[in-house]
Amino acid sequence: MSPKQRTWIFWGLAAVCVGMQCVSILLGWPIQSKVLQTLRLWTWLFYFSFGGEIAKWLPSVESKIGKQSYFLMLVLLTVGVIVYQYFIVNSIVCFEGQRPLQVEYFYDSIIVTILWVGTLFAFIKRCDLKRKTRQTVSCFSRLTLGVYCSHLLVRDLITHFVGMNLFASTLLVWFAVTLVSITLVEVLRRLPFGR
Known part of the structure; x- marks a missing residue:
């Protein structure tokens, strides 16, 4: 093409x-x-x-x-x-x-x-970007597909307990979903079947 x-x-x-x-x-x-x-x-x-x-x-x-x-x-x-x-x-x-x-x-x-x-x-x-920053970006980039696949489930679970009616709560939910999704994917990646 x-x-x-x-x-x-x-x-x-x-x-x-x-x-x-x-x-x-x-x-x-x-x-x-x-x-x-x-x-x-x-x-x-x-x-x-x-x-x-x-x-x-x-x-x-x-x-x-x-x-x-x-x-x-x-x-x-x-x-x-x-x-x-x-x-x-x-x-x-x-x-x-x-x-x-x-x-x-x-x-x-x-x-x-x-x-x-x-x-x-x-x-x-x-x-x-310094070398350490590039390594950090590289580390997180390996998690993107897993975070993409898991974030909706994590979001629904978190919003079940935390409302999203205020701007501050929306930021809190975004931060929590990001953190939990990254942690979940990293834990699964370290398991023998997650590689």
């Missing part, structure tokens, strides 16, 4: 993701909820192709924006993403009379994917 074809596929998948988000906003409920998260192939293929596209864009962006400016942009985008998601969840897209939306319904959002994730990865790539 030629680079031009890959770029067309990327933009086609981006259009599908943006379309999903726009239709969800217009209808007032997430249409993605009709498809199990792990089977939303348009989203996962978009992220996969995005990795290839961002590698092409980074050199030109890096030469134009300094590291401090990039960090400031990342902080502002992070705050913007939080405000955007909070607004969308509480004002526009929601399940009537039910609990708030889960983060999975924002995976198709252009603001979250291209702007924030792209800025985050570009910033991390520009950081001069």
Whole structure:
């Protein structure tokens, strides 16, 4: 497949993701909820192709924006993403009379994917990581598939005991789910059958 074809596929998948988000906003409920998260192939293929596209864009962006400016942009985008998601969840897209939306319904959002994730990865790539930091990242990267597979179960278990009605409790749940999932996967990985 030629680079031009890959770029067309990327933009086609981006259009599908943006379309999903726009239709969800217009209808007032997430249409993605009709498809199990792990089977939303348009989203996962978009992220996969995005990795290839961002590698092409980074050199030109890096030469134009300094590291401090990039960090400031990342902080502002992070705050913007939080405000955007909070607004969308509480004002526009929601399940009537039910609990708030889960983060999975924002995976198709252009603001979250291209702007924030792209800025985050570009910033991390520009950081001069020391050897110990690289080893830590490498260690955690081995756990990502296991954390992905276990985090929904862990989240449901934790939210059964801790409500998610306040911003602070949401942060607490996120931290607890991350910590418990990483610990669980690391313990399973060290067992003889977990290798």
